[in-house]
Amino acid sequence: MPTNNSITAGQSGVFAVNPLPAGSAFASGVLPQWAPSDPTVVLTPSSDGTQCTAAVPPGNTAAFNLQSSYTRQSDGQTITDVVTVTVIPASGPPTGNEPTSLSISQLS
Numbered sequence: 001m002p003t004n005n006s007i008t009a010g011q012s013g014v015f016a017v018n019p020l021p022a023g024s025a026f027a028s029g030v031l032p033q034w035a036p037s038d039p040t041v042v043l044t045p046s047s048d049g050t051q052c053t054a055a056v057p058p059g060n061t062a063a064f065n066l067q068s069s070y071t072r073q074s075d076g077q078t079i080t081d082v083v084t085v086t087v088i089p090a091s092g093p094p095t096g097n098e099p100t101s102l103s104i105s106q107l108s
Contacts, residue, residue, distance in 0.1 A: 004086075007087060009059060009060045012055040013056075015066060017049075017052075017081065034052040037066075037067075040057050041057075041060075041066075042057075052066075
């Protein structure tokens with residue numbers, strides 16, 4: 001599975017959000033939120049909000065932004081991070097009986 005912020009159309013990818021700096025933690029009961037810039041991408045966050053599965057519909061070829069946000073309980077400030085996710089076109093079966101590649105062979 002790629003780890004370069006890309007998903008093949010018709011498949012899904014799992015992303016994680018980590019609190020920074022190292023050693024910091026999300027407040028108990030307060031979950032990070034996830035949002036895609038493309039409304040056709042379906043998100044399924046984990047129960048603790050630190051991971052999210054993003055499902056890209058078949059035929060989708062547009063990159064999208066994936067945002068995670070968290071509202072700090074200490075001061076009410078919302079912090080965010082955004083990554084751009086590239087959508088790789090799916091290679092599907094040929095249309096009709098058209099070839100998908102060629103091969104040359106010597107006959108004599």
